[in-house]
Amino acid sequence: MRSILVLEPGPLATVQDRGRFGFRALGVPLSGAMDLQALRVGNLLVGNRDVQAGVEITMGGFRTQFRCDTSFALSGAARAAYLNGDPIAFWQAHQAKDGDVLSIGDTSFAEAYKRRGGFPPAGAGLRIYLAISGGIDLPPVMGSRSTYLRGGFGGLGGRRLLPGDTLPVGRPVGKAGKKPAPAELIPRYSIEPVLRTIPGPQDDRVLDEGKSTFFSQLYEVTLRADRMGVALAGPPLKLTGGADIISDGTCPGAVQVDGNLQPTILAADCQTAGGYVKIATVISADLPLVAQLAPGDRVSFEEISLWQAREIYLRNEYLIRVLLE
């Protein structure tokens, strides 16, 4: 059986794919890779036809041993990475032999992290993806291999990866490419990203003053940033009639305003419904930038139309389909 052995998982590593579709009506969150573009491009690089499950690695400190000959790719927030001690590049396919050891992020990174008291080093980004030819082949739960930690299902037993875990790997379906990923498909990660948003669904509950604040001021990422959402701090967003609404559907990217008039960007594991005003939604092309936000980073929001967002979406899909050919 093809597999990889987890030697060190780092602070948090989970199995993720595109996410769990068709169960929102039953309260099951989407889950899936926070930075779906990174996992998707990684999959294309190793010759997978679709988004096969990979490993979402948080910050680094991850070491694994290949138990088969296979191609693999690293994507997302770039880190020092080594195959048997030799440095390797992100965003391109590599060939591993049975017994090879891959390590991501060195000890100096972990020390810098500790020195900053729980804040990752600035500008590093947070999430790294390991894609493997054939994908991580665990049994799907409700149609997906994504781990939903709070629900305790999906991925490997619904939990984070631990040292000694063996992850089965599927049979390769395509051949890995030799070229690195085209620059246009690599998100432009930043510690001060401008996030493009479409106003709504409850922008009518925000005063004009609140809207102009939202689209002009910087918001800082707080320590409450995880797979459920990224809580921000900054100038208050003035609402008409309070922050509570009758609960309606939510999705990753929705920017909700809580009772303290502060925004939170919902993320992959967010609840399926929520009772706070949602002022705007980050477009899907910019969700990878949200996935890489770390405490201390600062974001600003730009308003774009649905039509502009659609052009961006379709162009990305087109490029991915070209790469697939």
Next chain:
Amino acid sequence: MHSKPRILLCGDTAISVEFGDKIDPWINALVRRLYALLKSGNHPGIVDLNPTYRSLFVQYDPWVCSFERLVGIIEQCLPYVGTPAGEASAVKEVPVCYGGEFGPDLEQIAALHGLGSDEVIGLHCAPLYQVYMIGFTPGFAYLGGLDENLHTPRRKESRKMVAAGSIGIADQQTGIYPIDSPGGWQLIGRTPLKIFDPEREHPFFLEAGDFVRFRPIAGEEFEKHSSP
């Protein structure tokens, strides 16, 4: 209720079809009817649907189905949402052990409303509730139809851990916690039923539109249910 449903933008891959802005059985029935129509239509490009109290959340893939086409599909369904679905909703019985360690807030609720604990239990068991929506956590059912005499605000401080199966009250709603999770609802009892079990072939005991009736049970029956 809106005279015509509002289409609200939720980013570039989702919309919310909003029928009204209050908790109301008729508005909720319209939401669930549109949900059923779109679900059975199997439209390519509609990748997920989520009916809530008063709106239907629709996620789509713009590569397959444009916004205009999606709105067109929904508009074609709207003339039919006011007619009943034709299939009866399921009625499901939920055994509940009220009070004690399972319902730590029962006495307080009784005192708040000037009722005895038995009266609270009686009022809670009497109605046939309908599941308005599922959300919060996998399988969490928001039930409409709670007796006005039991309407109680949420706890000021939410609990860090509420056990799976706990029955709670928050304002005009009552609901069942499907998994161990944090929670701020007033807890009055617990069911030994597994409301959500990812290992089961059908992981969910309830879905939107189902009817629920609570049946009080004694501690011994709770134990009997819980043991495998």
